[in-house]
Amino acid sequence: MSRFWSPRVKELTPYVPGEQPKLKDLVKLNTNEHPLGPSPKVLEAIRAEAGDNLRLYPDPNGDVLKAKLADYHGVSTKQVFLGNGSDEVLAHIFFGLFQHGKPVLFPDITYSFYPVYCGIYHIEARAIPVAEDFSIRPEDYAGDCGGIIFPNPNAPSGRALALSDVERIVAGNPDVVVVIDEAYVDFGAESAIKLVDRYPNLLVTQTLSKSRSLAGLRVGFAVGHEDLIEALERVKNSFNSYPLDRLALVGAVAAYDDEDYFRHATDYVIRERQRVTAGLEQLGFDVVPSAANFVLARHPGHAGADLAAALRERSIIVRHFSKPRIEDHLRITIGSEAQNDALLGALPDIV
Numbered sequence: 001m002s003r004f005w006s007p008r009v010k011e012l013t014p015y016v017p018g019e020q021p022k023l024k025d026l027v028k029l030n031t032n033e034h035p036l037g038p039s040p041k042v043l044e045a046i047r048a049e050a051g052d053n054l055r056l057y058p059d060p061n062g063d064v065l066k067a068k069l070a071d072y073h074g075v076s077t078k079q080v081f082l083g084n085g086s087d088e089v090l091a092h093i094f095f096g097l098f099q100h101g102k103p104v105l106f107p108d109i110t111y112s113f114y115p116v117y118c119g120i121y122h123i124e125a126r127a128i129p130v131a132e133d134f135s136i137r138p139e140d141y142a143g144d145c146g147g148i149i150f151p152n153p154n155a156p157s158g159r160a161l162a163l164s165d166v167e168r169i170v171a172g173n174p175d176v177v178v179v180i181d182e183a184y185v186d187f188g189a190e191s192a193i194k195l196v197d198r199y200p201n202l203l204v205t206q207t208l209s210k211s212r213s214l215a216g217l218r219v220g221f222a223v224g225h226e227d228l229i230e231a232l233e234r235v236k237n238s239f240n241s242y243p244l245d246r247l248a249l250v251g252a253v254a255a256y257d258d259e260d261y262f263r264h265a266t267d268y269v270i271r272e273r274q275r276v277t278a279g280l281e282q283l284g285f286d287v288v289p290s291a292a293n294f295v296l297a298r299h300p301g302h303a304g305a306d307l308a309a310a311l312r313e314r315s316i317i318v319r320h321f322s323k324p325r326i327e328d329h330l331r332i333t334i335g336s337e338a339q340n341d342a343l344l345g346a347l348p349d350i351v
């Protein structure tokens with residue numbers, strides 16, 4: 001704290017990202033990164049771009065990447081917005097589309113950045129309890145509000161909502177923007193991008209951090225009606241004209257040029273998720289059915305914090321949230337075969 005701080009800085013409760021440990025040889029299953037590296041084509045493209053060009057600013061509009069994403073998702077380039085990771089896209093959404101003097105609705109168990117964005121922009125947050133089994137109940141998202149946002153699949157539960165239920169929420173709230181955060185969609189849910197032409201209040205966000213193995217490159221995007229995208233462009237151009245650097249722009253394009261690798265890498269995680277789920281269940285864990293690249297699990301005989309600490313002693317780090325309803329759960333990222341073997345090998349001794 002310092003007298004130089006603007007008063008609003010004192011009120012902020014910043015988001016705390018999962019630990020990025022400096023130690024090597026840890027089995028890192030705490031931040032939902034992909035266990036495999038990016039496509040070799042991505043690395044090739046980045047290497048080719050890393051030269052004299054770097055003295056020049058990148059394309060502020062990211063036109064080539066926008067065209068690639070528009071083509072991939074069957075929309076127009078005017079329906080695509082790019083950001084430095086989907087976190088930045090979400091920040092601009094809260095600023096540009098959710099400040100209406102009314103509460104924004106999201107599930108009580110969800111991505112913990114949403115309340116942080118509400119805090120920085122003084123938006124009232126209204127947490128809607130998910131069902132006992134962690135599923136989102138579409139009928140609970142109705143009434144007067146300033147906007148709605150939830151991930152599909154949800155995080156940290158991993159539960160997916162059927163597209164028909166997503167559509168019910170979007171169609172039932174035509175006067176506010178409904179944002180579907182699809183950070184994990186490629187691991188098992190159906191994308192709502194196919195609905196954007198029917199609903200001018202629908203905005204879908206995605207990221208290259210998870211299924212494209214590019215968390216380190218920081219590329220995210222939104223797809224929706226061009227009026228919504230125009231609002232986000234206005235915010236972005238009032239904040240930072242160049243959120244994506246040259247390496248990120250070419251790397252991201254190359255990622256969408258290698259569909260075979262994407263399929264291979266996604267199938268790998270889905271296969272390993274099935275194996276980890278079965279292994280945990282055999283050890284007595286309750287595992288929430290997951291459509292993502294992580295699972296939320298609890299053991300009836302052990303507190304979540306104790307389990308996380310015991311795993312850490314064995315150099316395995318998972319995410320534990322000290323939060324009502326999930327304090328006895330662990331969120332475990334699906335790792336490589338060897339990492340998952342290490343997890344499943346360490347647990348019998350602990351439980």
Ligand SMILES: Cc1ncc(COP(=O)(O)O)c(C=O)c1O
Pocket residue numbers: 031032084085086087088111151155181183206207208209215219220
């Ligand atoms: C639900 C959800 N949305 C968005 C993000 C942000 O991803 P990124 O900023 O890496 O695109 C995350 C990251 O973990 C997430 O879990």
